[in-house]
Amino acid sequence: MTLISAALLAAVIMAAFIFGRGLAFSRGGAFSASGVSGRAHSLPAYHGYFAAWAVGVATILAAFIGWMLRDTIGFEVVAILVIVTAGAGFVVCHQLINPDFRARNFVETFVKMALFLCSGVAVLTTFGIVLSLVFESLRFFEQVPLLDFLTGLQWSPQTALREDQAGQSGAFGAVPIFTGTFMIMGVAMFVAAPIGLLIAVYLSEYASKCTRALVKPIIEILAGVPTVVYGFFALLTVGPAIRGFAESFGFSVPTQSAIAAGSVMGVMIIPFISSLSDDVINAVPQTLRDGSYALGATRSETMTKVIFPAALPGIIGALLLAISRAIGETMIVVMAAGRAANLTGNPFEAVTTVTVQIVSLLTGDQEFDSAKTLAAFALGLVLFVITLALNVVALLIVRKYRERYE
Template identity: 70%
Template sequence: MSLNPLLVATLILVSSAFWLGKKKALAVAGQAGSPRLHSRPGYYGMIVALWCAIPSLLIFAAWQSCADTILTNLVMGSISAAGEALDPAQLRLRVSDLHNLVSGKVFSTDIDPLMQKAAQRYQAMERLSTMAMGVTILAAAIISGALVYTRIRPAMRARNQVEKIVELGLILCSTIAVVTTLGIVLSVLFEALRFFQQVPLTDFLFGTRWSPQIALRADQAGSSGSFGAIPVLAGTLMISAIAMSVAVPIGLMAAIYLSEYAGRRTRAMVKPLMEILAGVPTVVYGFFAALIVAPLLRKAGVSLGLSVSSESALAAGLVMGVMIIPFVSSLSDDVINAVPQSLREGSYGLGATKSETITSVILPAALPGIVGSILLAASRAIGETMIVVMAAGLSANLTANPLQAVTTVTVQIVTLLVGDQEFDSPKTLAAFALGLLLFVITLCLNVVALYVVRKYREEYE
């Protein structure tokens, strides 16, 4: 039984359970002398359907998570029983070959007959496992649904049970989000701690030279590497500041115009056109920055007698600012439109002009949302990679000149983790230290934003 027929059969079974449960509730309510139903008939059908679906989902998740490991161990155990002793490295290689053979990713004609036989056995056991899973899922759904179906009574609190199950589902989703975030933080933190065991924290935070390349011999230049994060952090902050100086004024002014000055037809045309910028791939912005903006800046610099690098922070920042304009404008526009119209009318009634109403009433009321949009744009700018790679370069230069080439934290993380890496060298572990630094910076931005919102927020009844 393949997964698609199993899914269709489960959906039909769940739908039938809902219909049968609702029908029985109506039948029970229609009996002479029967008390009123505690809940609406749909809740009785819903509780039967849920008890059909939940065991099926749990069995499917458990089966899918364990089936591959169990089948692989059984097949590899048969190979070991055949008399071939394998060390751990050879065993991992054989397991990889087995999975490639099963998935059909092996294009060589020279295939080990033993592995070919093992792959055929794996496929046969996988088909048997899928059939057993299908039978188990359908049987569990029928049994659990039938048990709940037989318990339908007028006094059954079906609505409370359905709402409790929904509440538990929402708690589970929230828990998954929290646990995932915690797992990401801990995984980065543990690897960063391994890095700081080899490189002092002070050298990383206050060092002014970033050269993570480790030489093969001790007599080569840069044999110990340099892991000072200040040049990388300075480049990140410079490009982000340039981008925000472009995106925030333009995006905020555009939002004010669209929400307060533009007519309905103009707004219907301009807002979708601006939001198209958010859907353009970042690699396209990178091409635009490298092929159009950077040469224009270089020519302008030559005409003014300035030395402009072919890859500069200014080119990357300007294009990145254009890219994140929709994040500021769209969110700020929605927040400004959410300000009650009564506030505008009260301001006009007191004799204020439109500009005075915007600056003194509307913007203070919409400040939390505007700060949130700016924070989102800042996070987007700090995390951008492709535009920086194509327009700003990979050189970790400690400079305050935006006309020179710089690099960012995210670009260095990508560079350090490209290719086959050993996760026991400072070069590779430096990527996790940079990731932890970026996380701390983003956390500080969130704290500052919350402080600003709480200090300047205005509440209205």
């Protein structure tokens, strides 16, 4: 049924195009067969497009309105409404099309509006997500004060589901979760930033073409490994290895720890940093390299004193992208970082992150109006604000340097 309607609609639009173009040809005496005109305002094809747009939009609108009202007015009336509208479209076109009609301007306006609507979809979706986050969070903050949420040092979101359940008071202090998130991000960047940048420097300035063609794709494979694979790698290999290593020194370290999750996450984001920075360094004009070499600078002097500063805005962009990736990453931390909301500065302890908590709050049997579930929205909102702030800072830095350098 839907398929047939769509095919019918396409046929009507096609017919409108042929109808409009044919009218233009027959009415505009000055149209030549090749479409070049001496007198008419628009080429015949534009009249065709105009007719197609006008009939198409009118028909779709009529069908949509009819579909909404189908229960009150009945299906037959809807069909008649659509057919009449399409016919009216043809009649209007028949009246409008003549050599003086500015069909091209109408078509251009139509297209502009269509483009605007497409970008509007993306913007509206973003607004929708933000608004839903905000409203659900507001409901959460009715139950838990904002200040308690942002400054509380204890996180134990288990609330009593039944009156007779005891012992689960529910504490929603988000500080331990955010320190956990940032600690893991810090460990990840500590691993990924130097390695990624040095890889980029090597690939862009030192590696032969042959090496580069081989090494770059291999590193980019790292980005294609599913995060769940990284996750069990962190849990089953890296975590125990770190624990064993620490035990040989007489320390006791849990298998799930910030350092295990963070270092594996660091490996995961290496290709982001190396690949983006490599592109940025390559984009630095060759003339700057030549200028530096011609002054008797060595490769390393040229790299550190000319190319790196010139590429810095892009490199900062790459780093911030990697950071937001690290903050939003879920699977590795769910598996390897633990779930206990410890407030600690020690990366060898188990910590938890915002994403892990959202996962555990929303999986399993939930009531959708309990503070426990709504807390997920509040966490999401704060996470969103943080990544937004990061992006804004990145933009500001990039803009500042761009003004200085170009």
